[in-house]
Amino acid sequence: MAKPEDKQNRQGVGLRRELGLSHITMTGLVGAIGTGILFSTAKMAVMTGPAVILAWILGGIFYSFIGLTYAELGTVYPEAGGPSRYSLYTHGRITNMINAFADLLWYLFIPPIEAIAVVYGINYFAHNLLTPTGTPTLLGAVVAAVLILLMVPLNYFGVKTFGISNITLGTFKLILYLLVAIGIMATVFIPSNFTGLKGGFLPYGLAAMFMAIPYGMFAFGGVRVIPDFAEEMRNPRKDLPLAIILVVVAQVLIYILFSTAFVGAINWSKLNVTPGDWRSLVFISKTNPFLYLSGTYGVAWVFIITLIVAILGPFIVGYIYLGGGTRILFAMGRSRYVPDLMRFIHEKYAIPYWSLITFGIIGILLAILTAPIPSVYGLIDDAVVAGYMGFLTNPVVMMVSRRQSKGSVFKLPGGFWIGLVAFIGASYIVYWSGWPAVPYAMAFVFIASVIFGLIYKVKEHIKNAAWYIVYIIILTLMTYIGQTAGGPVILISFPWDMVTVTILAIIFYVWGIRSGLPQPYTKYAK
Numbered sequence: 001m002a003k004p005e006d007k008q009n010r011q012g013v014g015l016r017r018e019l020g021l022s023h024i025t026m027t028g029l030v031g032a033i034g035t036g037i038l039f040s041t042a043k044m045a046v047m048t049g050p051a052v053i054l055a056w057i058l059g060g061i062f063y064s065f066i067g068l069t070y071a072e073l074g075t076v077y078p079e080a081g082g083p084s085r086y087s088l089y090t091h092g093r094i095t096n097m098i099n100a101f102a103d104l105l106w107y108l109f110i111p112p113i114e115a116i117a118v119v120y121g122i123n124y125f126a127h128n129l130l131t132p133t134g135t136p137t138l139l140g141a142v143v144a145a146v147l148i149l150l151m152v153p154l155n156y157f158g159v160k161t162f163g164i165s166n167i168t169l170g171t172f173k174l175i176l177y178l179l180v181a182i183g184i185m186a187t188v189f190i191p192s193n194f195t196g197l198k199g200g201f202l203p204y205g206l207a208a209m210f211m212a213i214p215y216g217m218f219a220f221g222g223v224r225v226i227p228d229f230a231e232e233m234r235n236p237r238k239d240l241p242l243a244i245i246l247v248v249v250a251q252v253l254i255y256i257l258f259s260t261a262f263v264g265a266i267n268w269s270k271l272n273v274t275p276g277d278w279r280s281l282v283f284i285s286k287t288n289p290f291l292y293l294s295g296t297y298g299v300a301w302v303f304i305i306t307l308i309v310a311i312l313g314p315f316i317v318g319y320i321y322l323g324g325g326t327r328i329l330f331a332m333g334r335s336r337y338v339p340d341l342m343r344f345i346h347e348k349y350a351i352p353y354w355s356l357i358t359f360g361i362i363g364i365l366l367a368i369l370t371a372p373i374p375s376v377y378g379l380i381d382d383a384v385v386a387g388y389m390g391f392l393t394n395p396v397v398m399m400v401s402r403r404q405s406k407g408s409v410f411k412l413p414g415g416f417w418i419g420l421v422a423f424i425g426a427s428y429i430v431y432w433s434g435w436p437a438v439p440y441a442m443a444f445v446f447i448a449s450v451i452f453g454l455i456y457k458v459k460e461h462i463k464n465a466a467w468y469i470v471y472i473i474i475l476t477l478m479t480y481i482g483q484t485a486g487g488p489v490i491l492i493s494f495p496w497d498m499v500t501v502t503i504l505a506i507i508f509y510v511w512g513i514r515s516g517l518p519q520p521y522t523k524y525a526k
Contacts, residue, residue, distance in 0.1 A: 015080055015231050016159060016350040021239040023163030024226055027320055028247035030170035032222025033177060033254060034114055034317030038310065040219050041255075041262050042281070042289035044212040049203040049278040050194045052212065053259045059216035060252035062425030067223045067248050068412055069394040069422050071241035074227035075410045076401055078236035079526050080352070081324075081331025082227045087393045088335055089520040090400035091512075092461025094453070095468050099393045100332050101448045105441070106221070106387025107325030111151060111363040113384075114318030115144035116370065120288050121310030134286050141371035148363045151319035155326060155356055158349040159232045162323055169316055176309045177254070180290055181261040183302035187294075189264040197276035204278075207484045207494040214433040217388065219255065222317075223247050224387070225324040231526075241410040265293050322359060329355040335524050337452050382440035385433040389445060389472055391426035395419035396467075396509060400516030420509055427475065427505040428498075435479040435487040442476045461521070467511040474504060 019027075044052040073086045084103045088096035119140045123129040129140030136144060154165050195201050202209060226243050230236040268275040271284075284292050288310050294303040330352035333342030346353040399419050402411075412418050430438060453459070479485035482497035492500055 014345060014350065015352075017232055017234050018158070018160040019163045019229055019233045021235075021243060022167060024229060024233055024239060025243040025246050026170040027163070027166045027229065028222045028226045028243055029250055030166060030173055030222075030316055031225045031320035031324070032219055032247065032251050032317075033174070034117065034219075034314045037177070037219055037255060037258050038117070038288055038290060038313065039285065040215040041259050042285035043215050045259070045262055046279055046282050046285050047204065047212040047215075048209040049199065049201070049276075050263045051202045051204075051209040052263065053256060054201075055209050055212045056216050056255040056259050057252065058209075059213045059220060060248060060255070062213075062422075062429065063217065063220040063223065064248045064252075065418055065422035065425055066391050066394065067244045068418055069398045070223065070227050071244045072398055072410050072412055072415070073394065073401065074230050074240040074244075075237045078227075078230035078233070078240065079331070080228065080231040081327035081329070082230050083224065083390065083394065084328045084331045085335065085526075086397045086401070088524065089522070090397045090404065090516045091393075091464045091468070092517060092521050093335070093458050094461050094465035095393065096335060097337050097453055097458050098445060098449050098465065098468060098472075099390050100328070100335065100337060101452070102386045102390035102441075102445045104325070104328050104332065105383045105444050105448070106224075106390065107321055107328050108359070108362055109366065109383045110221075110321040110325070111148050111318045111359075112144065112366040112370070114314040114321070115147040115151075115363075115367055116140075117288075117314035118147055118311050118318075119144050121291070121307060121314075124291065124307060124310075136367075136370045138371040141368050144367035144370070145364045147315060148318065148322070148360060148367055151315070151322045151363075152356065152360045154319045155323045156349060156351065158351060159229070166316075166320065169312070173309070173313055173316055176305055177313065178257075180294075180302065180306050180309055181254075181257045183299065183305065184261045184265045184290060184293060187265070187297055187299045187302060188267050189261075190267065191264070193263050193266055199276060203276065205494075210428070210432050210484050210498070211434060211486065214385070214388070214429055216255065217429050220248075220251060221387065222251065222320075225320060228324040228327040237410070262289065262293075265297075267297070270296065322356075322363065325359050326352050326356040329359055334526055336456055337458065338456075382437045383444055385430070385437045385441035386445050388426065388430045388433060389441060391429065392423065392471065393468065393512075395423040395426070396512035396516070399513045401520075403513075403516065404518070404520050420506065423509045423512075424502055424505040427501055427508075430475050431478055431482065431485055431497075431501050433479075434485040438479045438485070439476050442472055445472075461517070464515045464517060467508055467515045471504070471508040471512075474508075475501075478504075 044055050084100040087099045119129050223244050273280050291306045291310050294306050329342050332338045341354045344354045480487040481489055481491040483490050483494045484497050
């Protein structure tokens with residue numbers, strides 16, 4: 001019996017180039033603005049007070065450098081799920097397999113995260129979808145699973161439908177988000193919250209501000225989705241870099257707006273909280289913070305818009321990441337880390353059919369499991385950290401790709417230094433994610449890599465992967481002994497732990513570049 005990919009090749013079925021600049025820019029932007037802006041802003045403010053604004057800005061700076069490496073590599077290898085393939089060409093199979101599973105874990109958990117965020121919004125009407133601790137009840141988990149099921153059709157009927165949906169729903173969503181921020185600021189805005197309270201702008205110090213940044217990096221992940229659709233863009237070599245730059249800039253501006261709105265909207269007496277005690281606001285961060293504030297202050301129109309945003313916003317993010325994750329699984333099928341069925345392209349709709357179905361089923365199961373096994377909900381954040389480990393390969397891969405003389409339309413001036421800053425930034429993000437999230441994420445990635453590596457006999461290029469494996473282990477150890485990472489044994493205090501991570505990043509950046517292959521590895525090229 002012929003394999004699905006054999007049938008695919010005989011019929012000439014491939015992915016269709018139907019996404020323009022507006023489609024892909026809106027995909028990245030509305031794919032970023034979801035639970036991160038609704039929930040992360042409050043979590044970050046609890047950790048660092050008004051400095052949440054600076055945390056968003058620094059996160060945007062670090063991510064802009066990482067995004068530029070995606071922009072260059074996406075023009076070199078414009079293919080579906082590209083970020084999970086780039087390292088295959090420069091460092092071989094083992095590095096790429098670890099990198100791909102890190103990316104896959106990130107994507108697998110995001111649709112359930114967003115579906116549960118929608119459940120938070122619906123719970124304002126139902127009141128029986130969440131437990132007192134904030135995890136879904138059985139009914140809440142079922143609702144989340146149904147929501148993921150509803151995300152599938154938006155990805156099933158072709159990438160053109162997907163792109164049009166993003167522009168239509170995305171524009172409406174952005175307008176509502178901006179109305180929420182402006183509405184909150186017009187209702188309550190207390191300038192003294194920024195510098196006039198105890199502790200001032202940095203009440204808990206720089207270390208606390210740095211530890212807050214990873215919560216923001218989850219929100220910046222929308223840029224990561226853009227190169228996943230490169231093979232379905234009409235002109236990826238021109239549109240992909242521009243889309244990434246536009247999305248990063250727009251994200252930073254919107255996140256600054258929302259963090260400013262949140263900090264200014266804290267009416268301490270109304271909330272019955274001691275002025276300046278930002279950590280006591282944790283009760284707000286456990287729910288939808290902007291919904292809570294607009295409801296508490298009794299501003300009906302802002303509350304209604306926020307409620308619509310709380311339901312619509314995360315749903316759009318969820319189906320976009322479902323599409324991006326589908327391309328990751330498709331790319332892993334091409335690289336032969338998962339069953340060949342994942343490479344099957346639907347004859348009519350030209351989408352990775354079995355990858356979409358598989359991804360949707362896993363998302364549904366994860367959502368349902370959050371009720372009988374609440375710890376699964378807690379593991380979501382840890383699994384997302386795995387995606388940050390995937391960032392580490394890009395700057396190194398970019399430099400090796402240049403050495404391999406693989407041409408790029410979008411070639412960064414001063415590429416070595418931009419790559420170095422991006423690598424240091426990616427290292428910071430992993431480190432700041434802290435203990436025990438980083439070791440859990442490392443365990444997820446390595447266990448999955450070992451299991452599937454044995455099944456699919458992945459054993460090539462171990463020497464080329466040594467830098468990546470060793471670095472992930474060392475960063476994990478740093479979270480155990482470094483103060484900023486909140487490890488159980490503090491052997492290196494702030495700021496010397498940051499100095500240590502910086503020096504390690506420089507060493508491993510150079511080692512990673514030197515570990516690259518002299519020529520692109522093309523055995524499993526698309």
